[in-house]
Amino acid sequence: MPNIKHPLMPRKSPVQARSAATIDVLHEATIQVLLKEGIVRCNTTRIAERAEVSVGSIYQYYPNRDSLLAAVLQRHLDSVAQQIEQLCLECKYGTVETIMNALVDQILTAKLSDPEQSKALYAISGERGGIELSKQMNDRILKAIASLLETASDLHFDENLIVAEIILSVIMGSIRRVLENQVTHQVEQELRYHLKLMTTAYLRQIGKVKV
Amino acid sequence: MPNIKHPLMPRKSPVQARSAATIDVLHEATIQVLLKEGIVRCNTTRIAERAEVSVGSIYQYYPNRDSLLAAVLQRHLDSVAQQIEQLCLECKYGTVETIMNALVDQILTAKLSDPEQSKALYAISGERGGIELSKQMNDRILKAIASLLETASDLHFDENLIVAEIILSVIMGSIRRVLENQVTHQVEQELRYHLKLMTTAYLRQIGKVKV
Amino acid sequence: MPNIKHPLMPRKSPVQARSAATIDVLHEATIQVLLKEGIVRCNTTRIAERAEVSVGSIYQYYPNRDSLLAAVLQRHLDSVAQQIEQLCLECKYGTVETIMNALVDQILTAKLSDPEQSKALYAISGERGGIELSKQMNDRILKAIASLLETASDLHFDENLIVAEIILSVIMGSIRRVLENQVTHQVEQELRYHLKLMTTAYLRQIGKVKV
Amino acid sequence: MPNIKHPLMPRKSPVQARSAATIDVLHEATIQVLLKEGIVRCNTTRIAERAEVSVGSIYQYYPNRDSLLAAVLQRHLDSVAQQIEQLCLECKYGTVETIMNALVDQILTAKLSDPEQSKALYAISGERGGIELSKQMNDRILKAIASLLETASDLHFDENLIVAEIILSVIMGSIRRVLENQVTHQVEQELRYHLKLMTTAYLRQIGKVKV
């Protein structure tokens, strides 16, 4: 059902085994080039070179350069969202403090375990298609966090979604600054601690005690 | 101390009024093009057209395109830093709550009064030269906030600079998400309130009561 | 007499029914793509897609893309020539007027019954191989018309071939303009009438009365 | 007032003298390449090479390759239409015979004085933009011929425009066949004579004697 003229959709699904392999190689190469050369020099020629395939192969699977980048971003975002959704299910019914501790840990781990890759992908997410993808992932995560907050054993919030948004913004926003080297090394090290402290303090302030 | 081959330095100082005017026109035009066409289509031809000067004129004042973009970013960041420094001086000796209220207000106002422009400039700040500039501004603001925190009448912090960094990261990070439309309209409206609440709660948690 | 490296010759003769069927499908698909996408986008991939065979299959029957296009054109031209030759045999010994009435009718019917197809094929006939094919068909038709004119019951012409050429040029030339939409709808409708009138008047002018 | 996003409009008008020179060189080179290599190989690289300018120069004046081709065609068609309009004014009030003699001469001269060029331009006129241009020229010429026919001293026609269309189609259609080498050399030589004869005979047949 796909591939009907949406410019950012992949062009075709692999029917032979080597197709899937080529796609993987392309994704890997894209990230490598992005890391090594930056978004501006991350062009089809370099990606193909790095992937050791011809430029033509890119266009077997993607209608244009942007759709390849979007696909790479999509994969990453999916993975991050999945990890967080998973965690949100596991942490249900804890106190606000345990929830925030786990959430901050999970998000920072997901985003900072391969910081170079995350950083490279920000370059994509700013482009035309990336913003939409980011929003979709955002929504998934927000819903997961809002659901999680609802189950908090000690506190209750009037507007779970708003609160979730604030918390996610603060965490994701800080992470971005870390990835862009806009914080000192020390803060990078201690960010987990402070974010846990801050979000927990915030929730206690804004929430009402459950009976 | 003149411009000896630093590629991002402006080429000459505006010794004549005419020069200063041209530079202003170029800056304004650059922002307009950035807004209207995006970073990718923001090229010298379009800037010159919009500014109603010839492309050659750009090279009278800047050794290359990037140095023009850097200069535009520089101006913006300078202005933001200055506003915040100014405020930090005015708020000295207040309570943590009044300080954070004023600070959050000031930063959000500075960054969100012309959101389109701020957003456009993010595109520049990601490029090679922009990161360095952003860091410099960051340092100025951090010092101002750290000094301000030191004067807080009610609380004392062991590491003012770290705390300042955390607070700035959280505020700036959230703002970026607003500018990238990654938050709902409602959160955009209520962001001030929540950031004030959160940062104040955080400071109260981490600080020690002054005697 | 097999295919020894002539680049526009079909590669092998359809000895099996399956082959003939595939060739038919390819011809049909080629015309469809030509109509829908134009000569520039009429490439092997699209033809294969439309024909629901693989690109590889095209090369089973034709040594290259141009030879497929040439074959398609050839078929069309053969069919047209055959129709006209047939008619020329049937009309022998009539008066100039009845001859021209029949001839104009026949040619217009042959070329305009599926105008879209005829139009599409013009795109091919302009290419390197098509011109030669067109000439061959032209010669066949000319000979048929010249022979026919010779049998006219009322008039005699000094140079039947020249006269035939003039008449064919005028008819075919007008048809082409119709197919390229360079005439109004009304003229398209009345073309038969005017061509009959004009060619008959011309022949009466240039011919000598038979005794 | 021009140049507002119409993809086939020239990009800018020359303000310096050498611009006009470059445009002329480009037109000339385009026709040369068209003649020597055919429409398929008539690409920007070859045109620029032949014109001894850089490819970039093409894009100073035309937004894309097609608009250059269209401009070249336009010039040619304008010139042809002008010549015919001029003649139509000069021939007014003659007999049908003198009118047709002059008209056939004029059109054949205009189209066949530089047959290679005319032939080359047919390749363009089949493309997207060319058809529209051809129609416009067609209309101009038709109006001129219809007006001319109205002034014929000896005959009167019920529908001047239809008659003009028929005549133009027949003449233009034959010329095309000459240019595509679909007629023998002898017919090419005698075409003028036969066309004059045929069109005059046709007009005498279809017209009514003026009193």
Added chain:
DNA sequence: CATGAATGAGTCTTCATTCAT
């Protein structure tokens, strides 16, 4: 035989920069 993934030369187009006027 049929398939369709892979190839890579060839096109169009953009844009920072230069330099003659």
Added chain:
DNA sequence: GATGAATGAAGACTCATTCAT
């Protein structure tokens, strides 16, 4: 100083053809 025409390297994308499966 100012102008804008010219440059040409670089990038995105296409498509005829091949060949391993």
